[in-house]
Amino acid sequence: MPEQPVFENASHAVKLLNADEFIKKHRSEIFERLAGAEASVKGMGPEGNVVFVAECLPFVAAIVHVGSTLDKFREARDWVRGKLEHADAVSVLSALTFLYIVDKGLEFATQQNSAELPVWQSMRSRLESLLPASGSAGGSASALSAQSPAHISVATTLESVSAADSWPSANQSS
């Protein structure tokens, strides 16, 4: 199955940030934290998907700030601003990094046939349910956006990220 463009852009963002090595190095610590957030929203239904993302985004923002450097961050931020003029580029980079982490985590767990696999699958499913292009899990971010400031923030960010579907190919831009 071909990769969705949003995940391609996520991969490109992390490459620009030069944060992939940091993410790889701390894969188990990152999984532990995300799995904790995932476990805490089990049984919450679609509402849990937004809560999960809202819980994780500050942690992912910290990954961006520790795993990247000022120069690399500026490069990535300018790339986002070039594509999404009015979006909060810092939030978009965190969201793209989050997508990258979950995508790569799932890929790694699949290759290893790891016990982490169902957790990564669940996390990916939660993220995809909030991307407007999705629909498999019964609703986009905007459908949940009126519920709280956190919901609005998550919905706005993911909608911006999803607009990446209409971005030029990541490979053609930098």
Next chain:
Amino acid sequence: MRFEIDVFNPSDYARGGPVTAPWQPIQRATGIGANAFQLLDGNGRGISAQIDRIDPADPSLDTLVFSLPSRVAPGPDDYSRASATVFLEAGSGPRPEVSPVPADSPARVELSSGALTVSLSLAPCQDDSGHDWFAGSAQSVRRGATEMLDVWRSLLGFVEHDPEKRCVQIDRLLLSQPPRAGLPDQEIHLHKSPYQLVSVCSGPIREGYTIMSAPFGYVYWDPSEGSRETLVCNFFRSVSLYRGSDCVVEELWLKGTAAGGDAESTNLSFSARYFANMNLGFDPVVYRFETVPDWFAVGYPDGDVHPGYGFATDAHARHLRHPHPGYPDARNAYRTFSWELHPSKRARCLHLFYLDGAVPVEHRAGHAWYEEIYKPLRIKIRGGRTHAGTTGL
């Protein structure tokens, strides 16, 4: 005998919270001692209070600190009309605490407000790293489990904090000379010299420490003698943290005494430079108004985490340098900030530590400047002088 103390609120809105005033004028006017008084509200209920002995060698700095039990009505901004009255009388009520002077000076001290915990280094180095440039800095400022000086690493929880992080450090003093002296301004570097603990203040309203730099010489031109003289100087910082507050408040002064003589000390003019190394994010936003050089804020409005820092002073601050020029670690220089105060004989400064508040950091910093520095609540013994909210230096 009961004495009436008027409380002046200079704002057009009701205010409460802590009030400070020099204690000696009150003691002189009432004859009531620091260890045997009580403050009462209009219903005869006790008001929490403490006397801070800022410098045991200088009783004129003793400070009364109390907290209004409720907000008082708005008043004119020139302090011309009182908004409330509290009562002072001799008695054995809630006794203010006067802490003993410590026998030995520790390498660091810790202040805690419940909301914030600040670890202040007196020694230049706290470990065996040989990095001896941390004197007078807060090497850790914590809100709960979050390290405010290194928020991102703290949020991750699995990487070590940056050992270079610090704030509230005065790394350099500039002591000026009269133009005709033909002498350059004298630079005093404080970050590598240990501070000594002078006093500990702790009570129901706030806790604080007064620290004193190692002595240094100041060569100045004495116009009356027409010669160069040397003063032995110590730089003093009285650092306080109010209960429940996320702001550190401090008073700065420089005391000089003629070398080898028995002359009384005198307060000298100085210009202090603050230095901070704290990770407020890549490209944080600086909020500063050129026409109001009394406060600034640094914030991170974008993204999902919003660390911030605010600074306010009554001595004016020059522009914020970010990154600090010449910082040796170019890769991490974006975490460094420095700013200089205008020359003064006394400065009152406030440091606000912020993370994800409902009100933006620049609003918090501006408001803190207004209430704590520019228009503090004041008190006056009825029939006496109005006392500003400072230690009366």
